[in-house]
Amino acid sequence: MDRKEFLKKLGFGTLVVPVLMACDTAGDELIDGDGACTVTKSETAGPFPTKSPSTLQFVDIRSDRTGVDLSIEITIQNKNDNCAILQGAIVDIWHCDKDGYYSEYGGTGMQPQDFTSVHFLRGRQVTDSEGKVRFTSIFPGWYQGRATHIHVHIYSATGASLLVTQIAFPEGSTSAVTLVNAATAKGYTKGLTGYTTNATDNVFSDGTTTEMSSVTGSVDAGYALTHTIVVNG
Secondary structure: OOHHHHHHOOOOOOOOOOOOOEEOOOOOOEEOOOOOEOOOOOOOOOOOOOOOHHHOOOOEOOOOOOOOEEEEEEEEEEHHHOOEEOOOOEEEEEOOOOOOOOOOOOOOOOOOOOOOOOOOOEEEEEOOOOOEEEEEEEOOOOOOOOOOEEEEEEEOOOOOEEEEEEEEOOOOOOOHHHHHHOOHHHOOOOOOOOOOOHHHOOOOOOOOOOOEOEEEEEOOOEEEEEEEEEEOO
16 A cells, blocks of 8 residues: 555545634633633554654654754643643654655655664653653655644553644745745755645644644744643543
């Protein structure tokens, strides 16, 4: 099965109407109509999950990958504790490089380029006293059938799986997605011809309310991504 066929199998047949949301004064916690935070939507881990995440306890996950700098800050909140921050949670992230390739996989129809022996753009951290983890990375590229995204798997302090989800990126003519993919001097040579938007992405097409990140910065100075994920801790 190639990557395109795999993504087709993830398609959603039913359009889900999102519940009306509002942001709190901090700007990053999602509040539902009852005044409680909303659990972040679960998503597929995709065809390229990290094989041995416990061996990749890195803050700087770039390895040899080049591109536009991206700092990542993720806050974990606990729905089961009145949306308080969740300290001690284990957070794994992984994403593709600027050309759309994943480490730990390759040599197949899904990804012909062989990166099976390397582990770039994959990392694990534990949330601090503010419920945060931070990573140093590069801005992800894209590949056919998917919008720009980051995969996340969150575990409890004891290793129990709490949530597998994905982080979406804002789009538009002045968005980081548009500007980075036009940055040929930084090695992003694909542009956006054939790009799959969030609205037509098999994962995000049913809405990104709980998965949309905030991205600030510039191509030259680098970008900073912040995002809050709510789990049933």
